[in-house]
Amino acid sequence: MERIAYMLGDSRAVLTVTSAEIAEELPAGRGRVLVLDDVFTAMRLSMAATVAPARQVHGGQAAYVIYTSGSTGRPKGVVVTQAALANYVGSVPGRLGMDGGRYALVQGQATDLGNTIVFAGLTLGGRVHVVAEEVATDPEALRVVLEEGRVDFVKMVPSHLAAMGPGVLPARSLVLGGEAAAPGWLEQVLGQAGERGCAVFNHYGPTETTIGVATTRLTEAGVIPVGTPVANTAFYVLDEHL
Template identity: 60%
Template sequence: LGVWKAGAGYLPIDPAQPTERISFMLRDSRAVLTLTTEEILDELPAGRGRLVAVDGALMGMQLAAAPATAPEVTIRAEALAYVIYTSGSTGQPKGVAVTHGGLANYVASVPGRVGFGEPGGRYALLQAQATDLGNTVVFASLVTGGELHILGEGAVTDPAA
């Protein structure tokens, strides 16, 4: 949400993926900034873009000093919302660019789609956000005013959880 409020698009990355794939996606997408955590900062491939740990001490000070109001940014329908990379059936992953207009059309159709749409419903993120399906439940929870639960890896396969 912060990336969108700043008027940018995002590229979700699963740090469990091979370093070569992550490097390719960062290069291919021309990402200029990678937001991460201190825990995995050193595991990410270095590149032309900047790496920033959102839970780092310096970032904490910068955020504390920042204004609490959202930046005034106008986002056009054709502007990039996010990029999702395919599995690369030809051996090379391909980036699929999703615009804000395309995303708006999608979320406008969420109520009633595949069981989504219950106002105030509870949603569980079962797949990595680096997949299109992972994003779907995030958007459904935002559009319906629902709760989004981000499950740990062990809970995903545990029906009781």
């Protein structure tokens, strides 16, 4: 609750969208609260227009603010602009073998790791499966969801996928991100993915650079590259003097 209170105050949020299960636990006096599964809210939504409102969006406007973990102190709000997000959506999914298909989101939205799946799926005419938390941590349940849902694309942290055991793979493209992969483990994954015809990609980038700014297809273990820059991005390799 302390972290949520800090983020609401620091971001100067004017509206909190939540569910009845969580609403009572939220800090009081932090602006308006909209409970989506409230009966009154559902009634108002059913009467609302179904046409998208006409809005003028500029590249310099904020698309969202996402907070770091705070491991080096207080959490820091990273402002991602509309232009940065548009550049990501326009250049990255194609580099990750993604097009219109079925996507599975297997992590919560407290971090931006899953935004690759969310934005690629919704802008490329795909279908996004939001996997429940209890399923995302159950190897057999997750395998069933991926197979029965004929999921094409998944993005996961290597340690999460490793905990799921062998065989938990999408049909077409697996994207690894968020941390480094162990070469020995990656060799096993590449072997399993090769048998299924599933491509494996490394996608790297801190939150401040909009989800990820480097990517490459992985074909062998060993020294694992972060990849080459995405469109409109430059890399600088710094020495000990920065």
